[in-house]
Amino acid sequence: MTIDNKKLLIFDFDGTLIDSVPDLADATNAMLTTLGKDTYPIDTIRNWIGNGSRLLVERALVGKVDVAEGDLTVEEADHAEQLFFEAYTKIGGSKTIAYPDVDSGLKKLHAAGYTLALVTNKPIRFVPKILQTFGWQDLFSEVMGGDSLPTKKPDSAPLLHVCTQLGIIPDQAIMIGDSKNDILAGQNANMDTLGLSYGYNYGQDIRELNPTAAFDHFADLVEWIMQTNA
Template sequence: MDKQLLIFDFDGTLIDSVPDLADATNAMLTTLGKTPYPLNSIRNWVGNGSRMLVERALVGKIEVLEGELAKEAVDHAEQVFFDAYKNISGSKTVAYPDVDSGLRKLQAAGYELALVTNKPIRFVPKILQAFGWQDIFSEVLGGDSLSSKKPDPAPLLHVCETLNVTPKQAVMIGDSRNDILAGQNANMDTLALSYGYNYGQDIRELNPTAAFDDFSALVDYLLKS
């Protein structure tokens, strides 16, 4: 493949953060006097950033219609969510199998690694520190680091420019349509993982360059490329 840079998504790709996100979401709903939802419902709402998660929780479904929620109400609810998530220990967030060893193998093989997530950047360093990954990624962007986030290609292109790598020398790796579309919009190869948060859609339907059912298979593919 002649690639130099691997750009990873975070939630649903490297870590399963849904249990902690669900706790924060339900704490928000309880504070607002609304009924909480089961974990499996909230799992389907994760992946488009905190704002969309909050909106989906407020209406109780994945599709939020334009004008269905007042901006002021969402602003307030999102702040309540942030406060709740900040106070959560993070103990329920886990790395997917073989991710820790896989990242280290890829780094040792000479790949440069970057992280581009739609999670607000303020919550990222704590999680990286918890897994001992704070020195693995050369560049880390959150959903609010720039004015645009995935599926817009801007964050991926920003990382490439910062690290002096062309899009053709980079690969976007993720679990959801936002990741694959962002990579395709940036004209770079995309590698998909099927186990994450993609709202019930088979990630292969988005025509990534290749797709894998577990992280170790992805690592093997890259090490043989």
């Protein structure tokens, strides 16, 4: 399997480049504690991450992945989400780490001439500080958060917006991520997709979503891109 003529690599953030679950779990439990509700272990909260902060908050409030209409009022969710944002801001990413070989891999791809972009469902307000923490702020030519546009992944709009901003056609881009939101967004944008198995995909094997290729280690993904798109 090969890919040709690719210029743009669009990366997901949480679960792909960074493991932010410990901080997100702490913020979620801080929110629940403030509201007088039961807290949850990190492994439970891990399965609620990947669709943006609003759905994470709603899942925590009802204690399950599937939130049904009528489970919560808008006012309840709004108030809880604000408490979550306040807690997450205070935590400041103290427990967030980069996955193995991500730092060196991103720099290798950037040095090889690829244009890198970041499209995450995380609210954009939290992204710049994390990028600066890892020294990645100059690696990405375009950065999109889950609230940068009216729609987020798995909608194709953020990916297509990045392509338009950078003057690169979707056929010359690859979407890289760890969850079905990433793979579906890439497929919806008619892009090749690369999956990583170690992130947050609700217990589903990323390979079941039929990405162009899938990898268990970031270093293997980088090597594959370098070799197949030479």
